[in-house]
Amino acid sequence: MRRTALRARAACFLKESSVAKVYKADETFNHELLAGASCAFGVFDGVHRGHRFLIGEAVKTARESGGISAVLTFDIDPDERFHAERLKKLMSNERRIEALAETGVDVVVVLPFTAEFSSQEPSAFLDALFKGAVPYAMHVGSDFRFGARAAGTVADLEAWGARDGMHVCAHDLKSADGRPITATRIRLLLADGECEQACALLGHPYVFEGAVLKGRGEGTDMGFATANISLPSMMQVLGEAVYAAYATVDGVRYKAAMSVGVAPTFADATATCEVHILDFAGEIYGDIIQIEPVHYLRPMIKFESVDELIATVKSNIQWVRENL
Template sequence: MSSDTTTPTLSFSTPDVVSCKDAVIVCGVFDGVHKGHQHLIKLACNQAKQHNKRCIILTFDIDPDELMRPAHSEKLMSNEARLYALEHSGADALAVLHFSPECAALSACEFLDSVFADSAPFAIHVGANFRFGAHAQGDNAFLRSWCEERGIQVCVHELFEGEGGVVSASRIRAALQAGNIQLAELLLGHSYELSARVQHGRAQGRTFGIQTANLHIPPAMMLLPEGVYAARCSVDNTCHAPFYSTCSCKGTWYKAAVSLGVSPTFSSEAACTNAALANCEVHILDFSDDIYNSYVRVHFVAHLRALQRFSSTDALIACITNDIAQVKRLV
């Protein structure tokens, strides 16, 4: 494609990799970078090693659903987290395509022509459900045909199975929405995590000695049911960038009690203030540093209880004290 408005912008994570030419490519969105994705990437890396080639992961800078189906763009990871995880998943480089309305309008043939123009890879690895091009018109049969004409190998892999079924982002999202953190993490192959910048909240907890870090989680990433959870939390008050971005800080992990959703006890107050934006409150045990404007990571361990309205401050404190005792036991 010759038009700058329709040719996707491709950037590489490694300075010495500037092209997909003669490389082993593994393609996908990879939301969650779960066990199925990890397996697919490993297969591509193995072939690259056998043939002394580079393995490159090809993905988009955003999940296409954010643009094409914004009302249905539930996500396991932020884009920053996804790209960071892919960059550290064992491949030689990460190639990131800018997804735009112009990119979305490319036909399957136009998409392949523009991405691999003058840089034919050695092989392309995809999952059995891989689709691409405008309206997802491109399937693996079309990919094989296009690649055969250019002498490119195509490796289509059956979907990875585990815990009684296919491992997929939709299955993991469903597990989280049902509150099944353990199943979600078995399918992910890593902890389920939320991360965000600490912002000012109601400061209500300070009045009774229970300080919280207030986070705003985008609605698309609020998959777990509202409630109180036992968790692990990592924070570094010298770091002011997302952990899954350019930040290299290594924070200490603390036990934490986490409230997801706006507290019913204070909801009428929150609705009238900016505190309504804070839908994740994290009480970090044995921690008292000032961490406003820093990023924290939260790994969820177990659901403790539903959110509830309290008739008095004493009743609220008693319940939170019990929550903290459970966190100490479970985490």
């Protein structure tokens, strides 16, 4: 009876639009929202096909049980707190949460990953998360870990949930080509310039964004101005190379040719991301633009002369114009 009543109370939170409402689980959050809910719990970097399968299972369970579906995630990747110097991410935290809200769930609950919260032992971690409002079902990966030092396992989650009849559904990783779909696998593909394969596993385009900075100016002098993009180290996933891409500026999508890495022809060059946006003219210094690399064109190479460099870059731009 209690679980049925809680589900009925939670029904008022159901969304009317296709985008889920996002809640921050701070001191103002009403934990009763999660009572009787069907939840998917994880970081979900990239919100790839494997993640979407897991979230889809939570949606399916919610329809069967009559409760709401919810994604539980953190406001940052936990490794940003523990291993920031070596972390690489497919999505910014903001875009990840936006993407999760577009997966068809009713709500997304964002947990502040504070030092205090992350240092709790597994059972205390769950008590603090739900505060007595126990979900109907919890969908996680079979390798799910939680609590201080990632000590909590699926078995610990099952033991905790058994007190109130919570169903724990641990799923093996979804596979493609005989191998599990993981964010690590996708990041490695992008590091090798395999944009098409990475996007196939993501189930959507790989897109990153960055602020446009003033560059060295060589591109303008040679007849193809470039936007120099500033990226935090943890977002520098794509391998050094030249790519065919799309650039979105003020909501308009343009064809683009992009280089990632050090331009070896120039001795004093530093690593950068430079984007030539076809058929675009405008002042965008300081603006945030989105880049969608779609095809590897060539490695970064040292040219014997500036004329050879210009001819090659113009050939790359022409390929983009004719093939995208």
